[in-house]
Amino acid sequence: MVENNVMDLVEKGLMLPLMEEFYTIQGEGFHKGTAAYFIRVGGCDVGCHWCDVKESWNAETHPPTAIESIISNAEKYSDTIVITGGEPLTWDMGPLTEGLKAKKMKTHIETSGAYPLTGVWDWICLSPKKNKLPVGDVHQKADELKVIVYNKHDFIFAEEQAAQVGGNCILYLQPEWSVRDKMVPLIVDYVMQHPKWKVSLQTHKYLNIP
Ligand SMILES: C[S@@+](CC[C@H](N)C(=O)[O-])C[C@H]1O[C@@H](n2cnc3c(N)ncnc32)[C@H](O)[C@@H]1O
Numbered sequence: 278m279v280e281n282n283v284m285d286l287v288e289k290g291l292m293l294p295l296m297e298e299f300y301t302i303q304g305e306g307f308h309k310g311t312a313a314y315f316i317r318v319g320g321c322d323v324g325c326h327w328c329d330v331k332e333s334w335n336a337e338t339h340p341p342t343a344i345e346s347i348i349s350n351a352e353k354y355s356d357t358i359v360i361t362g363g364e365p366l367t368w369d370m371g372p373l374t375e376g377l378k379a380k381k382m383k384t385h386i387e388t389s390g391a392y393p394l395t396g397v398w399d400w401i402c403l404s405p406k407k408n409k410l411p412v413g414d415v416h417q418k419a420d421e422l423k424v425i426v427y428n429k430h431d432f433i434f435a436e437e438q439a440a441q442v443g444g445n446c447i448l449y450l451q452p453e454w455s456v457r458d459k460m461v462p463l464i465v466d467y468v469m470q471h472p473k474w475k476v477s478l479q480t481h482k483y484l485n486i487p
């Protein structure tokens with residue numbers, strides 16, 4: 278009986294499978310260098326082979342957690358909250374983000390866009406994936422587009438994705454971590470030839486912070 282109730286609350290976005298929550302420095306994209314509180318939800322079925330947080334994929338291994346508890350922890354650390362995962366849009370982000378906004382916090386999302394956009398956001402980072410392309414209106418709503426570059430074809434994919442975002446969306450190319458030595462020179466050259474793009478690095482990994 279309790280199990281059904283929890284599943285119902287997760288379904289409604291009132292509980293979320295919480296993998297981790299941590300106060301750190303945003304390492305990627307437009308807000309890199311900014312102190313922020315990260316909420317990492319479990320669950321993702323997109324299946325990027327190079328995903329650097331594969332332990333997030335199985336939602337059942339992460340405890341369903343009441344959003345009230347998540348919100349009260351967050352407000353102790355920062356007014357800038359980054360919700361990531363796993364794929365946060367697997368779940369209804371409405372209740373959590375409304376609760377954070379009610380406390381005057383800024384809500385940022387890291388998403389593949391593979392599920393419909395829910396929630397109230399101050400900043401949407403869209404990192405599209407070939408396996409499961411973005412759906413709905415997330416391209417138009419994205420504040421930044423961050424394409425991970427694992428091989429040369431990803432430059433073509435990046436342009437296809439860039440063609441779908443709004444005019445003010447900031448464009449980033451980010452080397453896939455395991456092949457960064459090979460891809461960084463190609464990214465540098467590409468950005469110099471196509472200056473609408475910027476380079477994003479996973480600076481937290483160089484800083485050795487979470
Ligand atoms: C772990 S994902 C979670 C959020 C969401 N599922 C997504 O993919 O945007 C957070 C960010 O890390 C990026 N990322 C994941 N694995 C990476 C890797 N091995 N190298 C570089 N970036 C990576 C993703 O593209 C995304 O921008």
Ligand SMILES: Nc1nc2[nH]cc(C(=O)O)c2c(=O)[nH]1
Pocket residue numbers: 301302303304305361362387481486487
């Ligand atoms: N410091 C830090 N910055 C990040 N930006 C995006 C991250 C993510 O995993 O979503 C991340 C992360 O895991 N750590």
Ligand code: SF4
Pocket residue numbers: 321322323324325328329330331333362363364389406
């Ligand atoms: S969508 Fe994000 S969390 Fe899911 S596999 Fe890809 S990088 Fe990992």
Ligand SMILES: [Mg+2]
Pocket residue numbers: 329330
């Ligand atoms: Mg990360």
